[in-house]
Amino acid sequence: MPGSSRRVVFLAALLTLLGARAAVAxxxxxxxxxxxxxxxxxxSGSGPVRRNDDDSWFNADVVFGLTHExxxxxxEYFITSKERDLERFQLGFEFVPETVLWFGRFxxxxxxxNTEHHHGRYLQTAITRPTxxxxxxxxxxxxxxxxxxxxxxxxxxxxxxxxxLSVGLGAAASISDEAYEAINLINNNPGKYGPSxxxxxxxxxxxxxxxxxxxxxSHDQLFVRSAAAAAVLRSTHAxxxxxGAYVDWSDSRWRVVAATYxxxxxxxxxxxxxxxxxxxxxxxxxxxxxxxxxxxxEDSTRMQGSRYVAxxxxxxxxxxxxxxxxxxxxxxxxxxxxxxxxxxxxxxxxQQSAGTVRLQWSAAIx
Numbered sequence: 001m002p003g004s005s006r007r008v009v010f011l012a013a014l015l016t017l018l019g020a021r022a023a024v025a026x027x028x029x030x031x032x033x034x035x036x037x038x039x040x041x042x043x044s045g046s047g048p049v050r051r052n053d054d055d056s057w058f059n060a061d062v063v064f065g066l067t068h069e070x071x072x073x074x075x076e077y078f079i080t081s082k083e084r085d086l087e088r089f090q091l092g093f094e095f096v097p098e099t100v101l102w103f104g105r106f107x108x109x110x111x112x113x114n115t116e117h118h119h120g121r122y123l124q125t126a127i128t129r130p131t132x133x134x135x136x137x138x139x140x141x142x143x144x145x146x147x148x149x150x151x152x153x154x155x156x157x158x159x160x161x162x163x164x165l166s167v168g169l170g171a172a173a174s175i176s177d178e179a180y181e182a183i184n185l186i187n188n189n190p191g192k193y194g195p196s197x198x199x200x201x202x203x204x205x206x207x208x209x210x211x212x213x214x215x216x217x218s219h220d221q222l223f224v225r226s227a228a229a230a231a232v233l234r235s236t237h238a239x240x241x242x243x244g245a246y247v248d249w250s251d252s253r254w255r256v257v258a259a260t261y262x263x264x265x266x267x268x269x270x271x272x273x274x275x276x277x278x279x280x281x282x283x284x285x286x287x288x289x290x291x292x293x294x295x296x297x298e299d300s301t302r303m304q305g306s307r308y309v310a311x312x313x314x315x316x317x318x319x320x321x322x323x324x325x326x327x328x329x330x331x332x333x334x335x336x337x338x339x340x341x342x343x344x345x346x347x348x349x350x351q352q353s354a355g356t357v358r359l360q361w362s363a364a365i366x
Contacts, residue, residue: 031066032067038362041361043356059080062076064077076089099153109216114129130296130298131321141278164200174191176225200215213249216261218241219240277302290334292333324347
């Protein structure tokens with residue numbers, strides 16, 4: 001089916017889904033959700049600008065879902081001036097309470113950041129996300145989407161706490177020119193896709209709270225589908241092993257999000273093993289009148305000596321891979337579900353460094 005026809009079919013299905021929303025919501029065992037996250041941004045910088053996570057002036061993220069007894073439908077459609085992408089579409093069944101088995105395209109659970117914030121800019125305090133958490137089409141170094149099966153389960157532990165387990169198994173991304181290519185549900189998918197296994201085990205100090213800490217694991221078989229990419233990597237296949245730990249802690253005024261990833265890369269033709277470590281820590285402090293001050297430090301080791309990491313740095317003059325980064329900013333929630341944010345960052349890449357100032361308006365509808 002041509003790409004345009006697939007988009008028409010998807011939009012028709014989405015309208016049908018939303019049209020049924022009111023009727024479904026009246027059922028005592030059913031519920032629905034529909035939210036649109038929008039953002040408008042501007043940026044300027046001294047020297048090369050890091051653009052890969054904020055190069056669109058306007059973006060919208062449509063999130064929709066239906067629950068009918070044990071059955072679930074969930075989706076996310078991301079829109080910019082350059083991109084239309086069905087980021088997630090999942091069909092699920094809750095076969096025991098608090099345990100759901102999903103099938104479809106989903107965000108890999110071994111991400112400390114994207115599982116909480118996804119593409120909705122309003123949901124994150126900072127304007128930018130950490131470099132190591134970048135999306136595939138933004139030259140992110142870790143694949144972020146899988147198409148297959150996802151198991152999510154939560155169980156109480158002790159008097160107030162809990163354990164949360166997420167396990168994903170399916171088709172990983174492939175490697176094309178300068179970036180990953182995950183399976184796209186509304187376009188063609190040429191090339192070969194290897195298996196991906198990813199997991200997240202988290203401890204929840206409060207079962208219904210927002211704080212958590214845990215371990216992250218991912219193993220991806222990635223095939224190179226472009227001759228140009230194979231020439232740069234000098235390999236037609238890569239195996240990624242990702243091992244990480246994170247903490248996301250918050251109280252009434254403070255929040256701290258921190259993660260560390262150890263990434264093992266195995267290339268063939270000729271055989272070559274690499275590894276590097278990348279991590280970040282972000283602190284946020286709320287003040288009266290809807291003001292929040294935030295700061296983030298990102299750092300890495302051995303990235304500058306990695307052939308695999310260097311592959312994601314293009315020749316446009318912009319910064320794509322950050323070895324170190326410092327971020328500071330202010331967010332003002334001036335109205336219900338609307339915010340204005342300002343952020344300054346200084347980024348050091350493999351070959352250069354730059355400072356960047358960003359301004360953003362973001363909102364959630366309704």
